[in-house]
Amino acid sequence: MKIQSKLYTAILAFGICLFTSCAKEENIFTDDGNGGESALVELGDLPPTRTAGIPTVTYTTVTKSFDAAAEVDVPITVNYTGVNGAPSDVTIQLGIFNDAVTTMSTTAAPLTILPTSLYTIPNNTLIIPKGQKKATMIIKVKASAFNFALTYALGIKILSSSAGIVSGNFGTGVFIMSAKNQWDGIYQVVSGQVTRFTAVGVVENPSTLNGSLAGNPNINLVTTGANTVEVQNMRWFGGSSSVAGIDNTRATINTTTNAITMNALGNATLANRAGLANAYDPATRTFTLNFDWNQTTAPRQMNLVLKYIGPRP
Template sequence: MQKIKIKKYIKLFSVLFVLSVGFTSCLKDTDVAPLTGTDGSNDVIMFLDNGGSTGGGATTFADPFPLYNFSFNLVNDTAGFDVNVYYGPLNAAPQDITVQLALNKEAVDSFNIVNQIDSNSLYTVPEDDAIYSFPASVTIPKGQHLVKAHVVITGTPSYDYGANYALPISIVSTNYGIISSNFGTEINAFVVKNQYDGDYSIEGGTIQRYSAPGVPTIDDALNGDLTGNPDVDLVTVGANTLEIQGLTWHGGSSGVAGIDNLRITIDPTTNLVTVKALGNATLANINGAVNKYDPDTKTFTLNFDWNQTTTPRTVKNLTLKYAGER
């Protein structure tokens, strides 16, 4: 398996601070999961912050569990992140400590209810358990504080790129020590991007409106060169499908209307591209024109039109070049 590159989803919402008050055997509901070296009066087994220096997730502290947000690209159909299992804060593990982990679906339900998550944005656990995997147990070695449990995410055919997926993981048992009552469960939300996802600059192309087939509109400020228009976002909606967001008319002052949910699908074998719009069934590739992706330069060349038999619109030689993460 190739090395997996995990990318931050959003910037850290808040920086964890070092607690100046001591822990008791029962942590307060408002306490924040400590960093290594935090002062305290009791050692416990807990999940350590996945958003700090030892993690890749952006952190949101919310009741009843901390939420971590991950975003990454699939490499060979897999990606992943680490869950940090910690013993401390006072002492290192006095012996090898085996910690049992388990999926806790009820935790996601509780999180959605407590935080009044909108019904259209509810966090859900993937129904297909082939989408995720993580070890049932990990061992914190004697003399150490931390062990990482690696979670693998797989882009199976059933993967819903539009879902708000989350993995709620709990520490359920251990052969030594006390499990933190407050930091023994965490919610790991994740978004998977395909290899084409990103921000793209417009390096070329033209757009033309027609009042009837073969009759171009005259003195129409919306027609013309697209070079230098505002960047567009290519947003993952499938393993090889993206939605083009932010496409504008000539001059870049207003969005192109009538083609809601403009999408491209790339054949990963040939790099040929199919263009369509969920909001307009007439939109299609222009016959005989180039629609392709160049993986060496990370550039799309697109030619498409719509309303062909009434008031046609054409986009020709639209050249989109990868500019960075969106």
Template sequence: MKKIINLFVLGLIVAGFSSCLKDDSIIGPDAPGATKNIIEFLNPDHIASGTSSTYPLYIKNFDIKPTGSAVVEVAYSGVDVAPEDIAVKVDLAPDAITKYNSDNTKAYTPLPTTLYSLTSLNLVIPKGQRTASFTINVKPDQFDLNAAYALGFKISSASTGVISGNFGTIVVALGAKNKYDGIYTLDQTSPMVDATSAALVGYYPIEQELRTTGASSVTEYDGRYAANNYAHPIKNGTSTSSYGNFSPIFNMDDAGNVVSVTNYFGQGTNSSGRSARLNPAGVNKFTVNGDTKVLQVSYIMVQNGVDRTFFYEKWTYKAAR
């Protein structure tokens, strides 16, 4: 009897874990212990929001051209393919933007209707298939680079399947790439120093991205080494790691001087208590001459009000992303 009870408890634990899962990589046909199918948005990009956010945020940046587009997919995720044609209705959800701003202390505003159009939001996942999609068509050359635009989307109904509670509503931030945006080779000009642990050292040279966050600001994006996320890779002994809740945002003036460094995850408001600040002893200059772009910057990761990690870096442009 005791053995039966133990097996029953174990089954409840496994079931509890499975209810939180997402996408083919976790609950799909190749996943162990795959669950029944649900209707959800697939990730249009890497998730840019933290785990405390009610709705996931994705960021799509476009070259400054007259037109650009982003595809958003809806999936019948899980073990089976669609047993029949599944009608899925998607609606714009401006309230999701408001909630995201409240959860994350952000200031996204709905993209003006004059700057975008949508293909039909009445989708059909064909029998035997898994996905359907719609397209956001935008006019990046008319974007205000100082604005933080976004669109919220919600799956409002589906003729078959259960709508996901975690990925049934999403927020997609939409912006144009500024002149600093791109793929860079990141190297150090002096060794990184972590005041709390000699085992934590710099990981250089590596390839990283700088992604637009405003007219004259960019943030570091990894997606290669430590995490598919906004992160700064480091080494913990011989292992690759990164600081959680930390990615520097570099803010430049009109002359390319780095006037401040902040943390993408908030200035001390994240669960790690981490913020960033400029080290005024550095060169702190972003030089742009055509496709020759070099950022030399020194900055500090601050944790719970105390200077913890000191970075001395040179970013050299490689290519557009």
């Protein structure tokens, strides 16, 4: 009797899960499953970060990155799971649900709801054709008009589907809209030199931090304005120790001359070194940077030659 009772409980639990939105989280309706009318309908861009079958009031967040152009088409994908695809044409209605953005915004990482003046959605009704698994909604975003000091986001929700089960965990998501200017990306440290001083004119000696920067870890240039990038992951000689005291170091590019102005929000003394090159070469996508800080106390001098190797995630 105990064996029969346990078997009955297991079958009942499976049945409950079968007809609820825990399908994806429990890996029942994956692409090697049958799908059909019991398949899961989900926002396809969201990463699988949820705990299996556990309801939650928070939402999965994903970043959509794109160039800071006048208007950019940002795709939002909806999936219909199962190896056989949709059993017939499936109509899906998407909607904006910005309560999710408010929920996910924190003091440490504040999110700003993308204003309606910065985007349009030509059509929020999608059709997944019979036998297919995906459909895409396009959001037209006016990225060149972004305030780069803000982190914009949209909450998007599957409002209805004519077939399948709308996922409880992946039916709503927060989409961070990350516009990137043309200089944004990952850069190799081709060459460079750092020199630390204990006083004006007195080079630190001995020093384990002075020396060549060639071969140091890649540097990220991250969009903070239409023509400005933050220089992230700078290291001393040897690459193991991060440069401190110059938080939010930024390079602003003159789009006419390609000359660069250096500054740091975390240290007002950081500036271009007089007489040395600070420029961007668009032909090779290479930055040459020469700057210093703490010029009248314990100076630090930095030279960096950075070459673009690819986009940031």
